Amino acid sequence: QVQLQQWGAGLLKSSETLSLTCAVYSGSFTGYYWTWIRQPPGKGLEWIGDINHSGSTRYNPSLKSRLTISVDTSKNQFSLMLSSVTAADTAVYYCARAGYSTDWGFDPWGQGTPVTVSS
């Protein structure tokens, strides 16, 4: 059963770059969109962007200018970098898989990484 495990720095200062990585265990890396989603404290979910095994990306336009999502197929990992962070980027960040078998619904999810941006 595929599992996603994510990690990265949880405390940042304004203007720094957020960097997270998600590793995929016990499953194929091909044929899926590997996704980042975030959830500000007490709020709903926001799609950040995704990448496939070929490196083709789709970004939320509201974050596109600061966002880079990359993939390392040799390690079955994908990563998120968000530059020039502010307090508005404080959230729990999740990685997830989207596939044809679930009509591109997100399943499974990583455990989540809380990220706090302080000024």
Added chain:
Amino acid sequence: QSVLTQPPSASGTPGQRVSISCSGSSSNIGSNTVNWYQQLPGTAPKLLIYSNNQRPSGVPDRFSGSKSGTSASLAISGLQSDDEADYYCAAWADSLNGPVFGGGTKLTVL
């Protein structure tokens, strides 16, 4: 402000049937399928319903989904205390070229 509109809260007693609505537009729900997620307190969301009304393996048939026009609905029958969670709807948004979510509905089992 979320693109898809959900009631902020819902409640029911054990054994009861509850329904959660999700309203969108022609450019999201109206032209694409709807997924539902369950987020238990302190945990990551979990896919509950995909493609409007399909359940992933392991999801009880007490959970069902439907869609009509630009709205969708999640129904939970035989309500249990373990169902107390936040529920989110989601659909692809053509203008975003990505998915949009509802603001979430907090379900309380009285």
